[in-house]
Amino acid sequence: MIRTKIGISLQGSSIYLEERTIMLSESIVKKWKVPTNQLITLRFGSIKHEVKVIPFPHANSLRMTTTLAEKFGLYQDAQLCFQYKPSTGVMSIGPLLAVMLSRVYASPERPFGAATAFCKEITQACSTFGALVIFITPTDMRGSTTSVNGHVYTGKSWSKKSFPIPNVIYNRLTSRKYENMASVQQFMKEAKARNSTAIFNEKYLNKTEVFSALGKEETLHDYLPESHLFKNYKMLQSMASRHSCLFLKPITGSLGKGIIRIRKEAGGAYVSHSTHVNGVIKQTFPSLTKLFISLTGKLKSQRYQLQQGLDLITVDGGRPVDFRSLVQKGAQGEWTITSIVARIANSQHFVSNLARGGSLSKVKAALAKASLSAGQRASAYTKLRKASLDIAKGIEEQIPNHFGELGIDLAVDTHGKVWLLEVNSKPSKDDNSQLNAETKVRPSIKQVVQYARFLSKF
Template sequence: MTRTKIGISIQGTSIYLDDRTVVLSEAIAKKWKIPTNQTITLRFGSVKQDIKVITASIKNSLRVNPALASKLGLHQGSKLCLHYRQSSNTLSIGPLIGVMVSRVYAGSSDRPFGAITAFCKEMTAACEKFGAFVCFFPPGEMRGTAQSVSAYSYANGAWSKKTFPIPNVIYNRLTSRKYENLKHVQQFLSEVKSRYGTEVFNEKYLDKTEVFEALRKDNSLHGYLPESYLFKNYQMLKSMSSRHPVLFLKPITGSLGKGIIRIRREAGDTYTCHFTNLGGVRKQSFPTLTSAFQALSGKLKTQRYQLQQGLDLITSAGRPVDFRALVQKGPLGQWSITSIVGRIAGTQHFVSNLARGGTLSTVPNALAKSSLSAKSRVLVSGRLRKASLDIAKGIEAQIPNHFGELGIDLAVDNHGKVWLLEVNSKPSKDDNTQLNVERKIRPSVKQLVQYSRFLAKF
């Protein structure tokens, strides 16, 4: 696609410039065959305004009057993409990207979005690089009948709150199911999609049962799926235990390894349960599976759990290893792998989450410390990549929601076989996820902006 980037210049009213007239670089007007001195439509986000274009020998610039800039939500110095469509007589600038954030700390001018503030700044820098504008807004700013949104943007070293049109694209970074399911949030998303054609991606949280049931529909993915069911009763536990020496019970809406229970069948048909908590792992032994179930029954009634086959995973110095693949859509709207990292469980833990003392490693280093042969390690690296893409495409095919990035947790057993652990539709963007010390824009953030630009057809 031909793409032109322009700088927005807001200038006071003059004999040439009023709220219905803009001044555009002569070369750009000629390149896009934009008619001058006649009425066309200028669009930014959801807002449209009839204007006339006059040209001047200025370089890659669009000059607008302050009143028009205010109406459209344009900012001085913004670098945006531009295109003109003759069929609709519309000059579009943008895209305008909105990011839904869980909360705003109004008293904190340096970190208004808490742990994801650095990511939001990085997103702003990526938008400047690729010719887009991004604003951030919490659930309290969403209205079902909204024609605009009050949102935060970052410029000249400071955050400010202004009114913007409804964005071309919205990226859902709400990290709470409670916020996501609020009635007015759902109404807002439904309204902007139907009324303005806004593209919304990473629309919802995925729970563990939903993922496994969806992927089970695709025969080609069965090889990645450990035996796994929504837990229902003791009979199911007994049946699974007869087939697998280790079982996991995972809260279906859990994250960060919280609340996971491991049940191991020991010699003599006794059972050991391990429970994750912030301090480490609590261990409890039971003479029978029935007594273990009775001890767990209180927990199992408070929330829903996924019952999953335990796997004989590769280890590093005796600690379990798994892998997190970040799979994203990019400039052409296709799935690609942005990164895969190894995660080594912390001492005394059987889950690898960083919040539980786990450490990150490159894939080659994580595999090198395992018992796999050199030949197997090479094969496993390729299998991890193939599984990541297969599973992302499977999610897209089987779950009727729009996702632009997925965190896919994979495991490798001692035979070199790759297994799916879970899929996360809200991969972490916190300040502690190894932000580049040199403040460069990470590939994952570039992908988000380029995919947004693709969705907005810029």
């Protein structure tokens, strides 16, 4: 694809430059065969404006009045991609990417709290690749089909103003409550229907939905532990008769919260371990019936997925290990593996999440410490990569929503077999960080911007 990147330059109105006139680099005019001294359409996001192009000698630049820039939401030195289509007479700049975030904080320096660093990072990536990113919250989504108020970082400070409806929306809402708000759902629906906006990672996934969907793909069955939406004692009894270890996981849970592990002891008693803010709570029950009775209060307030326990590889004296694979679409619109890291559980926990005191390791380093043969270690690494892509494609095939990145949690058992633990459609931007992050912009952020550019056809 031919791609041209330009810088936006602003100036006040003059006899040479007024609202319906823009100045464009002579080289770009020539390269794209842009007509001059006649009205053509300039498009940015959902907004269109008729303009007359005047060539000028400055390289890779588009100059417009501050008045026109205000209508477009553009600012000095914004870096964008440029294209002109003679068949339609439309000259497009963009893409305009909107990132949906849950809330704004009072701090002018950190308006999005801990997510502010991520916002600055994706802003930098957009400048590098030629795009403009804005950040919007549920309070900004008022149903307008022509504009949206958004926050923008210009490299020096934050500001908030009106922008056209974007070409692409990246859903980073970290609460189902916000995502399911009527105003948010209406905004996304109208942006897609009226402006052909592409929206990716448009919804949360839950564990029941994931395992049910992937179960329809015969080629994925080997990755799936037995897993059911927990309904009653009969189901618990049936699963316990087949598996010595079981897990109960909140179907909408994250960060290892609320997970319960159930094991049968040699004498017939059952032991449960529950994750807690201060560690793990251990309880022993003389029978499965007694254990089930202890769960009834939790089952009334939360739905759980009942899952077969796995005999996972361990390192460093029995600490369980699992693997987080970040699978993303990028410049070509194809699923690729951005990173896979091993997550090692804290000695006081049976879950590996960093929020529970877990630590990161390189995959091959973790596998090297596990009780696997050399052949099993090499095979496990290859299988982890294959499983990551197979599962991402399975989600895309079986769940009718648009996803551009997935956090896929995998495990390797003591025989070297790879299993799926869960799939996260809102993977943490901290959890997936590279172990040797020396660059300012991580590969995962670059992938997001390149995918947005792909979706918008820039």
